[in-house]
Amino acid sequence: MRSFLPILTVVTAIVVFWYGAAVWMNAKWAQDQAVRAGVELSIPELVADTWSQERPRLPAPHQVVVELWNTTADMALQGRAMSKRSLIFHGWITLSATLLGFVMGTGAGILLAVGIVYYRVMDMSVMPWAIASQTIPILAIAPMIIVVLNSVGIQGLIPKAIISAYLSFFPVVVGMVKGLRSPSSDQLDLLRTYNATPNATFWKLRLPSSTPYLFTSLKIGMAASLVGAIVGELPTGAVRGLGARMLTGSYYGQTIQIWSALFAAAILAAILVGAIGLAERSILKRMGMSQ
Amino acid sequence: ADDVTLQLKWVTQAQFAGYYVALENGYYADEDLNVTIKPGGPDIAPVQVLMGGGADVMIDWMPSALAAREQGAPVVNIAQPFKSSGMMLTCRKDTGITGPADFPGKTLGVWFFGNEYPFLSWMSTLGIGTDGGDDGVTVLKQGFNVDPILQGQADCVSTMTYNEYWQIIDAGLTADDLVTFKYEDQGVATLEDGLYVIEERLDDPAFVDQMTRFVRASMKGWKWAEENPEKAAMIVLDNDETGAQTEHHQIRMMGEIAKLTAGSNGALDPADYERTVSTLMSGGSDPVITAVPEGAWTHVITDAALN
Amino acid sequence: MRNAPVIEAKDLNLTFETNDGPVHALKGVTLTIDKGDFVSFIGPSGCGKTTFLRVVAALEHPTAGSITVNGMSPDDARRRRAYGYVFQAAGLYPWRSIRDNIRLPLEIMGFPKSEQDTQIDRVLDLVDLRGFGKKFPWQLSGGMQQRASIARALAFDANLLLMDEPFGALDEIVRDHLNEQLLHLWGSTDKTIGFVTHSIPEAVYLSTKIVVMSPRPGRITDVIESTLPRERPLDIRDTPEFLEIAHRVREGLRAGHAYDDE
Amino acid sequence: MRNAPVIEAKDLNLTFETNDGPVHALKGVTLTIDKGDFVSFIGPSGCGKTTFLRVVAALEHPTAGSITVNGMSPDDARRRRAYGYVFQAAGLYPWRSIRDNIRLPLEIMGFPKSEQDTQIDRVLDLVDLRGFGKKFPWQLSGGMQQRASIARALAFDANLLLMDEPFGALDEIVRDHLNEQLLHLWGSTDKTIGFVTHSIPEAVYLSTKIVVMSPRPGRITDVIESTLPRERPLDIRDTPEFLEIAHRVREGLRAGHAYDDE
């Protein structure tokens, strides 16, 4: 709560700056139009025009908010939350791929991290390639993934989820390797004096002490999953989902639509990451790890 | 019923009205077909989907289909509902462009992804280089919208008569502000939306039969769409899952599309094919196809379907 | 039973290979510890006290020489869970309550649940921590944490207790108090204890045998048998006998000390 | 010059507001420290020793009462760089070599480069670390690090030295050695020293004045003026006079000590 005022200030500053930028960026078009129509624009007219264009270079904040409202809450009020024009519908499509991809990605990431920590061969051979894998532009191989999976009869949610998993596994691997290696040699020695099995060492020491790292990785992984799901939506024909909204918005120069889909995605990400944050707080508290 | 999957070249819009009409009006069902239409988009190479087994038949432009054929993807044209090309270059008048002679020194937006070939052969017939400089043109890989011309980043952009051109108009420029160069008029037109399948599948009589029925129903859909542009546009809208299309734009698009399908009964006109091939082979230093293709089209399906 | 050797080290050597060349942590260490002994190890930093304890616990392996624990190899002894080890830092797991920290070895060694609880209650009493079982480590002061870690090592009732500067971080008064408690425990159970400390009075007060070590390479320079009785009130520390032993230890220490680097 | 008060605290109170309610770290502390005094603070953990030193150093501010350092407010004194402070842990910056760690205060106070180097050489000698200047902190043992941190506090030659358990982490022999060195430094320079320790012998050996504190709330329970001469060989610790003072300190400590929480 004590962050409320600062955030409000920053948001206000951004909004003010944004309105100004909208005037600056859209003025040329407004003036061109005026010249073509042979009229002279006064300053207030110019400002009003720049804040209400149909295809602005930069939509004014209220235009985005109105669009967001019209495509979410307003539709929900009319009982059309799941209509194709509703961002709730598209958000839900993206969300389902995100969640599935997140589960697959973090699952794979954790397994890989366990492998790296427990098997020296994996430690030495996999890490450089995991880094290299993240330098591959996902947008380039996403269509191939879709096509290849298609040829073995997998389509729909799964290919999107796989792309989203591809983006989310890496931060989880990095974080969890760090986490699983975080026990000090003292803590490990303690278990050796009990002659504990590797299994017991994992469950009673490595896993619990990696929990803070796990949550940090989960948060990054969740955000990455969302980006992955959106990218995955493009080559499936970009028919539904927030990614599709952005792309079709882009085909038709509907900047307001792009921006509202962008914000919807960011809000979704904030909610998902926030949910993990809540889980983190309560679990770490129960584990006695947050003061 | 037999399952048939059709891969489109672009997103759901009136450009593909015939197929959606055939689906909604039950023409496919009448032919005992269970048709799925997969929309395309800028990241989708229909040929890849076809080769990967994700579709039975695709809509593609002949330049990219022939290029794919040379790359080892044996696709065959089985029908050609589009008679004429809708591609053109649209320029702002205030750039001073009145004819192709004014292009040197200008910046032109071009679609790539297999759509650049007609443009490149046009430039090579004009003798204009495409590497920038004062006597060449600077080429931009244009995105999926018409922003570059609106924002003044390009002097000309590629447009389709049925779509992007109207987006420029909708954005506030008027026809008087613009100069257009239709590829048809420039003698470099290539065949657009045709139906293609994988060659070896045509050895299977059952598949040939399916395609025959498919083409027959599709052409019926096209004729209905030409006669009922507004209703056809509404059918397209109903099938648009993105919820991004507008009625006004789709009705207008349907009207323009009808001009392109007019004159085709679905069968490929070999003369159009020859013209396309020669345009592509003259593509300057880097021709799209290096050898005259063999067996890139067949009349087997249309002969059976249209009798 | 008395006087059967619990630890028997002969000519033990241990060299660590490091980037700067080999470090001789132990050199020719020969030592016998009998059942019921309370043996303190004292010596300047880096002389190999911890290393010796770790060799006994099979956490390190000697590069030469032989050592037996209860007549078997340290590894076998570890497998039989022959000893409890108290580290210099309390090293409690922060995500476990005090009870659950003490439960940890019992879980791993597969004690039945009901016995776990009786043992935990027993050792909590022993270290005066009854009522703090549900707390988490960071809710306790340093001294209390240290006592919990001792309780953890006592929970499974090993006959050999290895303690590496367990009271290093405590103030003198608390330290006195825990020293008394430890002596009491030792007196009432017949355990063998190996104890590392930096404090001369502590070593003299607690031990039946004081091992003085010197560094580079880590050697035993003196082994002092205490003449004090097993029963030791706190003020035994003011007796001349005590001061005499303390003096001998200090002399031994000073002899082995090099100031250039400690 | 002798006997001009360097620190004069009157009825000092300091209360920390915490989530669990207020903590009275200092209550009614009145104390005068004269120029050239060596004052030790001893008391159980949490009694406010560190807090008092921090108040002197203007790192905390009292909630009531008054305090002057060299006749001015602690903040002004800090601005005049009146004192050197040695923390309980060495707290060297790991990215700086030992030389550069010692150079840190000199850089900040704007000493010319050449003088920086002479000062560094001087204090490196003083703490026996000549030859280790180019090493990084983690390449040194704990004791050496602690000596480096003392050197850092001595480098700019402040007249008041505040030391918070500087030798807590060291073994007894090294500690003795550093105690001797510190006494020597103090004897030869006329510095005033405030010194926190947990060790009774250390306090008695070093100080002209021993302040015994007790916790909850942090009060001064006893101030013992040492009758020992300023010149103190190490074996002064075996004299009856020494033991007598030590005994008095121990009694004072025990009185203020509560076992339920230490």
Place this chain on the structure above:
Amino acid sequence: MTWIVFALVSWAVGYWANYKLANSALRQTRLVKLAVPMIFGVTVMAVWEGMVRGLDVPHVILPPPSAIAERFAGSLPVLWVDFVQTFVKGALSGYVIGCGAAFLVAVLIDRSPFLQRGLLPVGNFIAALPIVGTAPILVMWFGFDWQSKAAVVVAMVFFPVLVNTVQGLTATDRMQRDLMATYSASYWQTLTKLRLPAAMPAVFNGLKIATTLALIGAIVAEFFGSPIKGMGFRISTEVGKLGLDMVWAEITVAALAGSAFYGAVALLEKGVTFWHPSQRG
């Protein structure tokens, strides 16, 4: 069939070799540390080659590594031009600007806890904006050439570096700060002598994350409009022509350049934060 057997055998041999190496006495040597990932990579290639050939996967779906290598070798001039356009002009300049700006902003807002508390959540929110959506907007704003690619990269790397730097600037402990207070050090002295050095491990964390983001950002942005060169341009046009071998050749360049970039920053990190426990091994 023989190709599939080849794939399986390669896999078995590669695994066996690595297993032996990783558990051998030589495992700490630099040579083995390099060899193990190499063998892993070669094994992956062999399995890929064998599977693609054995299962008759059409080249327009997945070309075998041999075809990619051939194409790579035959297209070096084009690959170089693309590399310069995308990596040097787009990614690198964006990386430098974005990281530099983030660092400066972090230092500037560091003085105001108020700004930090407000800016960080908002910054995290903005960082969650999916780049795919911002790329077309930035192309519209900054034009088709590398400037818009650099802008996308700036947008991508800014917040990770900002957040890490701000966090890093708080990474000092109380005693370290108190020490500065006892010297009555000024704000800038404390900043340059204590807080910035202490922040470096966290800053490099951000810088390393930013390397992979930078390359991806520059390539992806080219999908939304570009001059007729660049890695993203080539990838998207070649997909249209089904030149999959060229696509993979570009992906190889991306992976090589990205890994090298990452490696270079990691090396720099080693030099700057040599004192940090994680670097001391």
